Amino acid sequence: MATEPKRSMLVIAKGSGVADAIISAFSGETDLRIETKDATLAQMNGKAISALANYDVIMFQASPDDSAEIEAIQSLVSNRRNETTLVALADGDISLSKARALSNAGVDEVLPLPTGDGKIDAQMIRLSRKKTPQHGGGAQAQGRIIAVAQARGGVGSTTVAVNLADQLCRSKGLFSRSAGHKVALVDFDLQFGTVGSFLDLGEQDTLLQLALDGTVPDANFLEQSMVDLPSGLSVLAAPSSFAPLDSLRSDQVAAILDTLREKYEFVVVDMPRALVGWVEPIVQRADEMMVVTDMSVSSVRHCRRLIDFFTQDNHALPVEVVINHQHKPLMQSRLHREAAKVLDRKLEHWLPHDPRAASGAADRGKPLSVAAPRSPLGKAIARLARATLSVRQVAMQRPAK
Structure with a gap:
């Protein structure tokens, strides 16, 4: 007796x-039901909205220059189910601004149209196989992505990313008997990434390999490429060889993050120094952005510019400012208050200037929890991790929309 397909696509x-x-590309997917409509999204009007209740994935050919098409997308998004994935299919040479227009309208993915030879994007196949998320008990179905950026070079963002991921891994889960959370750490600073050195890892060229062969990684590829530390932390380090900044593509970065967040409770991303085009899927998927800065005027101003950049397409993105190299003051000075006003955020996270602990841990290739757990910096990182966990717990308690 034939089984009923588990997934449906329009x-x-x-x-x-x-x-x-x-249809031809998915002919081997026996658990996927595909239906088609010979129309544009704007022509379907209310029919597309009612279809949301019947399909897990809706793919549609998109024209970002057509205002009626954008309005139809927005109407579709406003009536969507949590489980429905919306995919816009556009010309392969679509500009970044037009892709952003589609993302701003609310689509989950912007993928290229199938080519004349029948080949389709690997990301499309992955989305069709994506399991329907479960919202039981108000818990999040996917892991939380935390991106760590720097206001200027040398401000210590890698120190924050490495030790935050380590502390999250060691922190006991609130509703779990396990020793800690499942955490992945990804170093996307292709040219200058030092996560591998901070943790005394061997040479890793996974990201360089992806850049050279152009493949979109799947779960098996990443599982074989990640380095698992004794603490339980899984690491994908930057390549040891030089890699051009534009060698990665957005769909590759998106696939890495989407795959990891399905397996790990937290995915900590050490952002690249340069704001290249493929950082957009990181910003789009981030549940929280941390910008590490010091209190110099130039750093605060650059931090403000980064906040504006990260939130221009996602106004709801939580951006936390982490002040490094300075103890938390008992009373904030006029300079601190002016900085908070410029950044339009409370200055809640402070990491003391503790070069002995920081350099000692880096030289040993160990996190602060091992090299200097009682140091002022080690204790401050632990507090930052606890604050991050509390934010996640609040998010888990929110009812699904």
Whole structure:
């Protein structure tokens, strides 16, 4: 007796070419039901909205220059289910600004149209196989992505990323008997990343390999590439060899993050120094952004610029400012109050200037929890991790929309 398909997909495209290519590509997926509509999204009007209750994935050919199309997308998004994934199919040479327009309208992914030879993007296959998230008990279905950026070079963002990930890994889960949380640490600073050195890891060229062969990684590839430390922390380090900044693609970065967040409770990302095009999927997927700065005027100003950049397409993105190299003052000075006003945020996270502990841990290739757990910096990082955990616990208690 034939089993009922577990997943369903609706393809909305004008003409049969796009729909036929997608149906052909998924011909081997026996647990996927595909239906098609020969129309544009704007032409479907209310029919597309009612279809949300019946499909797990809706793919549609998108024209970001068409205002009626954008309005149709926004209407679709406002009536969506939590389980429904919306995928816009656009020309492969779509500009970043047009891709952002589609993302701003509310689509989950912007992928290229199938090519003339019938090949489709690997990300499309992954999305079709994505399991429906469960919202039982108000818990989040996916891991929390925390991106760590720097206001200027040398401010200590890698120290924060490495030791935050380590502390999250060692912190006991609130509703778990396990020793800690499942945490992944990813170093996306392709040219100058030092996470591997901080943790005394061997040479890793996984990201360089991806850049060279152009493949989109899957779960098996990442599982074989991640280095698991005795603490339980899993690490994907930056390549030991030089890699051009533009060698990664957005779909590769998106696949890495989406795959890791399905397996880990936290994914800590050490951001690249340069704001290259492929950082956009990091910003889009981040549940929290930490910008590490000091109190110099230039750093505070650059921190403000970064906050504006990160939130321009996602106004709801929580951005936390971490003040490094300075003890938390008992009373904030006029300089501190002016900085908080410029940043439009409370200055709640302070990491003391503790070069002995920081350099000692880095030289030994050990996190602060091992090299200097009782140091002022080690204790401050532990407090930062506890604050991060409390934010996650609040998010888990929110009812699903």
